[in-house]
Amino acid sequence: MPRPRFNRILLKLSGEALMGEGQFGIEPEAVARLAEEIRAAKEGHELCLVVGGGNIFRGLAGAAKGFDRASADYMGMLATVMNALALQNALEKIGVDTRVLSAIPMATVSEPYIRRRAVRHMEKGRVVIFAAGTGNPFFTTDTAAALRAAEMGCDALFKGTSVDGVYDADPKQMPDAKRYDTVSYNHVLSDNLKVMDATAVALCRDNKIPIVVFNVRQQGNLARVLAGDGMATIVRSEGEWDARL
Ligand code: UDP
Numbered sequence: 001m002p003r004p005r006f007n008r009i010l011l012k013l014s015g016e017a018l019m020g021e022g023q024f025g026i027e028p029e030a031v032a033r034l035a036e037e038i039r040a041a042k043e044g045h046e047l048c049l050v051v052g053g054g055n056i057f058r059g060l061a062g063a064a065k066g067f068d069r070a071s072a073d074y075m076g077m078l079a080t081v082m083n084a085l086a087l088q089n090a091l092e093k094i095g096v097d098t099r100v101l102s103a104i105p106m107a108t109v110s111e112p113y114i115r116r117r118a119v120r121h122m123e124k125g126r127v128v129i130f131a132a133g134t135g136n137p138f139f140t141t142d143t144a145a146a147l148r149a150a151e152m153g154c155d156a157l158f159k160g161t162s163v164d165g166v167y168d169a170d171p172k173q174m175p176d177a178k179r180y181d182t183v184s185y186n187h188v189l190s191d192n193l194k195v196m197d198a199t200a201v202a203l204c205r206d207n208k209i210p211i212v213v214f215n216v217r218q219q220g221n222l223a224r225v226l227a228g229d230g231m232a233t234i235v236r237s238e239g240e241w242d243a244r245l
C-alpha cells in the first residue's frame with residue numbers, strides 16, 4: 001500500500017538509542033551515528049525530535065528504589081536534557097543547525113519551550129530538540145512526543161525502535177510473531193501492543209497523527225522510511241489514512 005508523503009515530522013528516540021552497545025549512559029559513537037541518520041533524512045523535511053532519558057534514569061525505577069515518584073520523574077526529565085545536549089552537539093559537529101527547547105526552563109543551557117518559537121525554528125530549517133519531556137511528572141517522553149507532534153502540527157510521529165515495526169507478540173521471544181504493515185490505534189490499545197504508552201497512542205488517535213514505527217538502528221533506514229520505502233508499521237485510523245492518500 002502506498003504511504004502518504006510526510007513533510008513535517010517528529011522523531012521520537014528513546015534514551016537507549018544513545019547507549020549503543022552499552023548498558024548505561026551515552027556512547028559518543030552511537031550519538032554520532034544517530035546524528036548522521038538525522039542529517040541524511042532531513043533534506044526536504046521539517047524535523048523535530050523528542051529524546052527520552054531511560055539510558056540514564058527512569059522515574060518508575062527510581063520510585064521502586066524508594067525515591068518519591070514525582071522527584072524521581074523530575075530526575076528522569078533532567079536525564080533527557082543531557083541526551084538532548086549530546087544530540088545537539090553531535091548534530092552541530094556535522095553542520096546541522098539545531099535548537100534545544102526545554103520544558104523545564106534552564107536558561108543557561110537551552111531555550112525555554114515556547115510553541116511559536118519552535119515552529120519558527122523549524123520553518124528556518126533548524127532541527128528542534130525538545131528536552132525535559134512534558135515538564136510534568138507521571139508522564140513519559142512518548143506522551144511528550146505525541147503532545148509536541150500535535151502542537152507543531154506534525155504530519156507524523158516517527159518512533160525509532162530496535163525492531164522493524166509492530167508485531168502481535170515480542171519477535172525477540174516468539175520467532176513466528178506476525179508483523180503488521182498498518183494497524184489501527186484502537187487495535188494497539190485494546191491488544192496492548194507494544195508501540196508507545198496508552199496516553200501517547202490515544203493523543204495521536206484523537207489528533208489524527210499517524211505513528212510510524214521503524215528500526216532506527218539500521219543504517220539509512222530513517223531516510224528510507226521517510227521516503228516511503230523501508231520496513232515500518234503505520235498506526236492510524238482507517239478514514240484518516242484514506243483522506244491523506
Ligand atoms: N518523564 C516525566 N515526564 C515527562 C517525560 C519523562 O516525568 O513528561 C520522566 C519519567 O520519569 C521517565 C523519564 O523521564 O521515566 C525518562 O523518560 P522515558 O522513560 O520516557 O525515556 P525513554 O524510555 O524514551 O528513554
